[in-house]
Amino acid sequence: MALAEQTKIPNPIGESMPRIDVFEKVTGAAVYTDDIQFGPQLLYARVKRSPHPHALIKKIDVSKARALPGVKVVVTGDDFPGHIGLYLKDKHIFARDRVRFVGEPVAAVAAISEEIAEKALDLIEVEYEPLEPVLDPVYGASPEAPLVHPDLGEYEVVNFIFPKPGTNISNHFKIRKGDVEAAWPKCAAIVERTYHIPHVQHVPIEPHVAVAKVDETGEVTLWASSQSPFAQRNLIAKTLGISQSDMRVIAPYVGGGFGCKAGVTMEAIPVAIAQKAKGRPVKLRLTREEEFYTNFVRQGLVIKLKVGCDKDGNLLAMENTMYWDGGASTEYGVNITRAGGYSSTGPFDIPNVKTDSMCVYTNHPIGGAYRGFGMSELHAGIGQVMDELAEKIGMDKVEFLKRNVVQGGDILGTGMKMHPTGIKECIDKVAEALDWGKKAEPSAPNKLRGKGIAVMWKAPAMPPNAGSSAVIELNEDGTLTVNIGGQEIGQGTFTAMAQLAAGVMGVPMDWVRIAGPIDTQYSPYEWQTVASRLTWSMGNAVVAAARDARQQVLKVVAEAWDEDPDDLDIVNGTVVSYKSEREMSLKDIGIYGINKEGDTGWIGGPIVGRGNFMPTYVTGLDPETGQGNRAVVHYTTGAQGFEIEIDKDTGRLEIIRAASAFDVGKAINPDLVRAQIEGGFVQGMSSAIFEEMKLVGGEMKNPSFVDYRIATAADIPPEHKTFIVEVPQDDGPFGARGIGEHPMVPSIAALGNAIYDAISVRLDPPFTSEKIYLAMLDAGLVE
Amino acid sequence: MHNPRPGLPEFDYVRPASLSEASRFLAEHQGEARPFMGGTDTFVRMRDGFWKEKYIVDVKRLDGMGDITFDPSTGLTIGAAVNMNRVIDSPEVQEHYPLLAEAAKTVASFQLRSRATIVGNICNASPAGDTIGACIVMGGVLKVHGLDGEREVPLTGFFVGPGKTVLKPGDIVTAIRFPVLPQGHAGRYIKLGRNALSDLAIVGVTAFAYPDDTPSGYRFKLALASVAPVPLVPEKAEEILTGKPITDETIAEAAQAAMDACNPIDDVRGSARYRKYMVRNLTRRAVTDVLNRLQ
Amino acid sequence: MALHRITVTINGEVELVDVPSHMTLLQMLREKLALTGTKNGCAAGECGACTVMLNGEPVNSCLVLAAECDGAEITTVEGLKKNGQLDPVQQGIMEAGGVQCGFCTPGVLISARALLDRNPTPSEADIKAALVGNLCRCTGYFRIIEGVKRAAKIQEAAKEEMTYGIG
Structure with a gap:
């Protein structure tokens, strides 16, 4: 596998290189979807x-709206009967017959200005x-x-999701490992x-925006702020x-x-309108309020937990029942x-598990998908019950965690064998x-x-066979153009x-260009920019492509x-022979090949390396027991802690200091890994302290x-200290796994535990x- | 579902050449014209669709609106168009009316305060207005230009309800004037928001005092934000602090009186129950801070 | 709907623009002048992505009418770079790694520039207070704050170089 092939890690892999997109971003030159100028043909869409x-x-x-001067297109659910969805096709582009959430x-309407489109919305009459x-x-x-979806039994669904028609349960995942009932008396x-x-809510500072255009031949182009162009x-x-090939998605920064911005949230709407807009581009940009009302959300969770341990603090059993508030459509949520x-066990070794x-x-x-994909919600419960159990059995909480966390070789709740982890x-x-153990x-x-x-x-949560691909081309000046389909969403x-391409190829970092924006017409396939999977999965594809180009x-x-390729190397952009000590710059090879001695012909041609990656080893799980050989590719693990103070007069929580440590396998760019840890830490802290969609009667207040x-x-x-732990991953590039x-x-559990410690x-x-x-x-702590 | 539009609704931007012209225009277009200063509230409400004026009247470049002046014998006058950052930075405000700067600093963000004004804060009559308490306790008086010319309007009785004041059609507040404050005064504004800075007040407590010939040795003024439909003056609490020697018990009693005086509501920012306790606790803290500053 | 012909100086260039009454400064910059570095994140004065300098003061351009700006001087992110040299705030935030998705960055840079204009040696608390109106969801702010500190040092060093001269 990848790691075995590479004995030493070549520069600049593992170095904290500056971001390659930063100059554009500090000068205002970086182009985002809403920045693209479409000229006077552009129509503005608004949604009823x-x-x-x-x-x-x-x-x-809609007759009055249609009659308003300046209005070019009005559409309703009648125009688009098809279902849409990533794992379970339970959604329409526009509601048909029934609405299921406030904001659906x-x-x-598409009109020549947003103002006219807005007026037209007021003229649409809907009777409910x-x-x-x-x-x-x-x-x-x-x-x-x-029933929210009486037709649940008729929806198309992937083979690892199990809806229960005639109920509101669109997926029921079970684990039955060991015998929890027999274990409780032993606790x-x-x-x-x-x-x-x-x-x-995710709260990206850039609201969703998409522009669509359908040309005379029916070919569709969609420009979108997107994690998932493919x-x-x-x-x-x-x-x-x-046909997929008749549709092109262009995804700028x-x-x-x-x-x-994964899956399809609002992007189908401008496409649907554009089909009736006679070649004119149609832009839909959500307002911040619409972003809150109608964007995918991190769904609510009710989690009922029962955990027990023996007198030495060894976990014996867990029963975990989770009711996920999937919302009006669970096309993506079923996989969360x-x-x-x-x-569902969290990173704990537990012999008896019952999960629903x-x-x-x-x-x-x-x-929908939200950084963590269900894990923040799940761990909010698990992290706190473990803390409580440690206290109940009278053990130091850190000791309790260390005694019970998973280790390489453990058999997990699903029957999968755990890989080494730090x-x-x-x-x-x-x-x-x-300073754990010292009370300040x-x-x-x-x-x-x-x-x-x-x-x-x-673990990266995705279909078992989510794939990546990469193409690397050499240019006349010796530089590499790396073509990828994964998106730059700020993670770096x-x-x-x-860095991976430069390191494997043997060229300086500034000889590498990433081909952007991602464009499904030219960029190689990438499933989605989600699941913290790019460094690992797309990284494997880029490494393979760079090796291919290098070998060529x-x-x-x-x-x-007339030498053996094994005696040659590429160092700093120059091919060198360790045998003959000859040298040749990549500039003289990449496109035009090499002139044979005595001008007797040519060798080579434009160098194009290709690589792909798809995990082939993830297996299905038994629907009744959740048991199988390998549920996921691997797990990234970590720990976080807080020291806090609470103001007795106001209840205000103040964080004195915090620390985070994660095992990323191998940090391809340690500075960017730390940046992810810091940003994620604050987002976690923010969600734990401030954030809640206040839903009253279904409406966000x-x-x-x-x-x-x-x-x-x-x-x-x-103060927030960050630590990078590196226990290599056998299927990751140079041992890397995800950290996004x-x-x-x-964060929620760690803060909750700190609050408990205080009050x-x-x-x-x-x-x-x-x-x-x-x-x-x-x-009774205060009066 | 309240879904604001992407941008502002259509209206006409009008810039009268004089205050009289502005007053006349506003009176003639009663209900469909509105004066604005920084626009930080006006444009938000127009985008929300709560305000639907046809005319937005820019009065901020008219006579004296942009001035901030201090006279040791008559006091401080802040023009209606003076933004909060200028108030905060003003040496006269810092020296003679520091409470105003302290309160203004808690408003939103720096860039919002580049546009937001004290007078705008008052005219919006939000129960959560951070600077209103300071203006009340320091005896602020509004200068108003109306159809009949200039007049002064005290803040007492100015607020009628959330967003509602005693101003009449054609009225333009041109400035707020503060008297010279008594020797040795001290003030404190404590704002409790959800975030450390920048939020609206869940509760805001303004306390102000100066040495006086009273049983406590001080005259105390208090004002509470976000706990009633209008900025609230808890008179009984003021009386307790003025009428009895200052002890921890007196402070606690006054804080309790402030808590009892307010009648907050439950909203997304906080429950009535929490707000009442916060009025008590923060009044106690604000009064204690003022006493420390008095010494 | 009245149109107003206004003259504004934007990043040192004098522009003559016809704007409708209800057009915001943000819309004018992005839609009339294609100065798209300034971003629209909420249109309600809360997120700070649209922050620009108006007559030397940072403002949320979504809450300023274009028509009000007749005669004004405006600096946007595109105007920070001078004579091919990045502004110290650009340099500092870049070096500190204070950029991820980059969408809040233009507003952050303007707020930081305004801070250093009024206070060349800000404390950490000053920096935090100056940036509360610029929401960032990616970085967790640590590296933005570090970047502003670094910018202050870069600016100080450049000033010394100017004062004492080189060569």
């Missing part, structure tokens, strides 16, 4: 949305018959609940607790009944994704509940950074102080890929010099930055000042 969480559509009258698209909404996933899973301590994790091409083409299911992870339709906004080292680093005095009499730690794991993947170069030169607060520069702690999502996964109360997130104060008041 459902005001009801659940209702039948009785009638839609019902109709759309409200239905009882399902606003709670536990109720939704019960037989009493009204010396048992903790049972239910946590409610609220819906939160998946969007595939899904939208299928829904509209066109993305102004923040975090999962919400699957990921929540197969990772249920994806439940509700009349809430649609759940989770214990992560725990040690965090504990040391927080509060800084003032009205303060309470506490420390908390939590661990995490996460273009830089990491350039060496073969050509060897033939020209805080759909703006005024009342959906996220962390600002003034909210971050004075993981840093925010343990001895367990809370549901977010840990707002109000919640903490009132909890202290009710517990």
Whole structure:
């Protein structure tokens, strides 16, 4: 495999190289979708949305809107009968017959200005018959609940998702390992607790935007702020009944994704309109409020946990029942509940496991991928019950974690054998950074102080056969153009890929160009920019492509010099022979080949390296027991901890210091890894302290930055230490695994544990000042 | 579902040449014209669709609107168009009216304060207005230009309800004037937001005092934000702090009186229950801070 | 709907633009002048992605009317670079790794520039306070703050070089 082939890691792999996109981004030159100029032909789309969480559509009258001067297209669900969805095709582009959440698209208008489009929306008349909404996933899973999708049994679904027609459960993932019932009597301590994790939003600073154009021949071009140009091409083409190759998606820089620009959220709408716009481009840009109302969300979770251990603190059993509030469509969310299911033990070695992870339709906004893909929600519960169990059995919490975390060779809940992992080292680093075991005095009499730690794991969640590919071309000047289909969403993947290509090829970093923007017409295939999978999966493809190009170069030169390719190397852009000590620059080889001695012909030609990667070793799991040979490719693990103070007068939580450690296998670019850890840490902290979509009767009551607060520069702690642990991954490039999502996964639990340490109360997130104060008041800690 | 439009609705931007012209225009277009200063609230509300004016009247470049002046014998006058950052930076404000700078600093972000004004904060009459309390406790008086010329309007009784004031059609507030403050005064504004900075107030407590011939030795003024439909003055709490010798018990009693005086609501920013406790605790803290500053 | 012909100086260039009354400065920059470095993140004065310098002060350009800007001087992210040299705030944030997706970056840079204009040696607390109006979802702010500190040093060093001269 990849690692075995490479004995030493070539520069600049493993170096903290500067981002290759940074100059564009600090000068304002970087182009994002909304920056592209389309000229006076451009039409502006606006969407008519459902005001009801659940209702039948009785009638839609668009005649007045159509008659408004300046309006060019009006469409409704009648125009687009097809279903769309990544794993479960349960969604229409526009609601047909029935609306299922507040904000669901019902109709759309394209006009010569946004103002006219806005006026036209007011002229569309929709008659509804409200239905009882399902606003709670536990109720939704019960037989009493009204059905959100009566046609669930008819939807197309992938083979690893198990909907239950006639209910609101669109996926039920089970683990039955060992015998939990027989284990409970053997436990010396048992903790049972239910946590409610609220819906939160991704909040990219760039709202969703997409522009579509359909030309005379029916060919579709979509420009979108997108993590998934290929998946969007595939899904939208299928829904509209066109061939994938007749659709082209161009994806410029993305102004923040975090999962919400994966799959198809709003991108199909401008495409649908453009089909009727006679060749004119149609732009749809969500307002910030629409971003909150209608974007995919991190779904809510009700998690019921029961865990037990023996008198020495060895975990014996876990029962984990999860009700995921999947929302009005679970086309993407079903796989989050699957990921929540197969990772449901957290990074713990537990012999007896019973898991039921249920994806439940509700009349809430649609759940989708969000940095962590279910893990933050799951770990919010697990991380806190483990803390509680450690206390109950009378063991130091760090000791308890170290005793029970998974190690290489352990058989996981799904029957998969765990690979080597550095989770214990992560725990040690965090504990040391927080002076674990030493209790510090509060800084003032009205303060309470506490420390908390939590661990995490996460696997790339994706279909078993999600693939990557890369093409590397040499240019006349000796530089490489690296063609990839994975997207730069801020994580630095273009830089990491350039490093891998440069290192493997043997050229300086500044000889590498990443071909952008990603364009499905020219860029090689990439499944999606999600799941923290690019460094690993696309990295493998880029390494393979660079090796291929390198071999081609060496073969050509060897033939020209009449030497053995094994005696040649490429160093700093020059081919050298260790035998003859001859040298030749890549500039003289890349395109035109080499002139044979005596001008007797030519060898070589334009060098084009190709590489692909697809994991071939992930197996199916038994639908009744969740058992199988290999549920996932691998797990990234880590730990995070906080030291906090709580103001007794206000309940305000202040973070004194924090630390995060993650095992990334191999840091291709340590600075960028740290940047991911820092950014994820703050996003996790922000979600834990501030964030909650306040859904009342299905409607979000805080759909703006005024009342959906996220962390600002003034909210971050004075100290956050980051640690990179490197236990190599056997199927990753140079041992690397992903790190994009993981840093925010343990945050809720780690903070919750710190709060408990300070006030001895367990809370549901977010840990707002109000919640903490009132909890202290009710517990008699303050008057 | 309240779904604001992408941009501003169509309106006409009008820039009158004089205050009289502006007042006349506003009166003639009653209900469909609105004066604006920084626009930080106006444009948000227009985009939201709450305000639907046909005319937006820019008065900020008119006479004296951009001036900030201090006279040791008459006090401070801040023109209606003076942005909050200028108020915060003003040496006169810092020396003679530091409470105003302290309160203004808590408003939103620096770039918002480049446009937001004290007078705008007052005219918006938001119960959450951060600078309103300081203006009330320091005896601020509004200078108003109306159809009948100039007049002064005290802040007492100015606020009628959320977003509602006693201003009449054609009225333009041109400045706020503060008297010379008594010797030895001290003030404190404590704002509790969800974030460390930049948020709206869940609760805001303004406390102000100066030495006086009273049983406590001080005259105390208090104002509360975000706990009633209008900025609230808890008079009983003021009386307790003025009428009794200052002890921890007196402070606690006053804080309790402030808590009892307010009548907050539950909203997305905080529950009524939490707000009431915060009024008590932060009043206690603000009064204690003021006492420390007085000494 | 009235149109206003305004003269504005943007990044040192005098521009003559016809703008409708309800057009914001942000819309004018992006749609009339194709100065798309300035971003639209919320259109409500909350996120700071549209921050530009208006007569030397940072403002949310989504809450300023274009028509108000007659005679004004405006600096956008495109105007920070001078004579081919990056501004110290660009250099500092770049070096510190304070950029990820880059969408908040133009606004952050303008806020940072304005901070250093009024306070060339800001404390960490000053920097945080100056940036609360610029939401960033990627970086966690640590490297942005570090970048502003670095910018202050770069600026200081450049000033010394100017004062004492070289060669």
